[in-house]
Amino acid sequence: MVVGIVGLGLMGGSMGLAVKNLEFIDKVVGIDHNQSHCESAVSLNLVDEIVDLEGLKQSDVIFLAIPVEGIINSLKNLIDIPPNTTIIDLGSTKAKIVENIPTQIRKNFVAAHPMTGTEKFGPTAALKNLYKDKIVVLCNLDESGEHQRNTAWRIFEEIGMKIVTMDAKEHDRHAAYISHLPHAISYALANAVMAQEDAKNILILAAGGFRDMSRLAKSSPVMWEEIFKQNKKNLLEAMDHFEEELKRCRELINNEEWESLHNWMKDANKLHDIL
């Protein structure tokens, strides 16, 4: 089986590293519009070789590891793939993508969101075990062909992922709260702090807390701009709820309602029972 990877950054490059040693994978090929990414991907052994679009279409499985608007735009170039080809996208949004799959290749397509990543990007960010022991959410799986469902399932299982299935719209609502909102907050925190504090004091006072809270603010603007665009409605709703909580915190501090503030913090502590 030949695997083709579109986009040789963190997600695509790590997928190359993850699948290349699987017994049933004969070759991993890659494509990236950034020429230096192609060169790095080969020299870092993320893929065996770089191909053009025609070469890509000869792959048995095509991973789309590019920003979510790019995923939609790339599909028009793939409508003439063979019936048994499996296309798997790795985008962080799912509803807009599944809505925009051309009918001709709907059965070829498996919509996936691996719940893993780092704030780093580009081929040098690729990690061999990025996917291992992590969850992948597969959406609207009944719209995919049986062969493609089985192929995607097998690959994700073989690289050590735990598979969860979900409706794409449900996924996007959950992801807005649990993934996209935290990114928006982290970007806002980094900008607020850098506007008020100089680098020296940030370095002195940044213990683990600020480092963790601002890590996501280093994420790729290209990738996150498109996620926010596709998940606009859910994200704005999640931001509303977050702002209400922060407003509550502010009011309790402002009114010096320390006991209620204490209880509000204790409510947040309940996260212990989940994570």
Place this chain on the structure above:
Amino acid sequence: MVVGIVGLGLMGGSMGLAVKNLEFIDKVVGIDHNQSHCESAVSLNLVDEIVDLEGLKQSDVIFLAIPVEGIINSLKNLIDIPPNTTIIDLGSTKAKIVENIPTQIRKNFVAAHPMTGTEKFGPTAALKNLYKDKIVVLCNLDESGEHQRNTAWRIFEEIGMKIVTMDAKEHDRHAAYISHLPHAISYALANAVMAQEDAKNILILAAGGFRDMSRLAKSSPVMWEEIFKQNKKNLLEAMDHFEEELKRCRELINNEEWESLHNWMKDANKLHDIL
């Protein structure tokens, strides 16, 4: 030299572990209003023995590793210590504490904020290397006695800390942005997400991002309620600035100004150059 530690949780317990093997420390004694913390601290070897208030006052160095309101309240019990005793507080706020040191023991007192910690608390959270290679901010050091300055400096250096000096009011303003604001945000995020999402979906979709962003929400309400109380004014100002940034993000998404959103994210990426 005998070191006495008031409060045998994460910070105090870790201080016990850090100092007990220093060549010039003969004994580490501890005191905690929670009897089970005292028992754990002894069985975990965080301190050599538990003492009462009179025993504590015979220590050469007394660390106050308790919540910041408790630090202020405890000082009235220490006004009759010998002139050469050094009291070092480890609180996360500094201005209110230095304002409230009784004149009789002002020279005995060194105000310190070690920039380290975890979201865990209690004696079992103590870590041997919590302080190693971390920064400690010493505030208003010219108000401390020379012997006490030297003693504190020596201990912090010997346990591997990098020492920075700062005015207490300046410290509190910087800490509001870089430490206290991130805690408020994390509590608010945890509460917003748990109100909207069930435990199952949080577990499925929580990748490293949400885990990092919500970690601080597990922090001790007792400790943070008192920090927010003492640093109210600075924290509310920091929250204002953060909310403005989040509002900007929301407006850019709402108005679909994707290029500006991209640039706003790129600004946040500049944190790379600092941390």
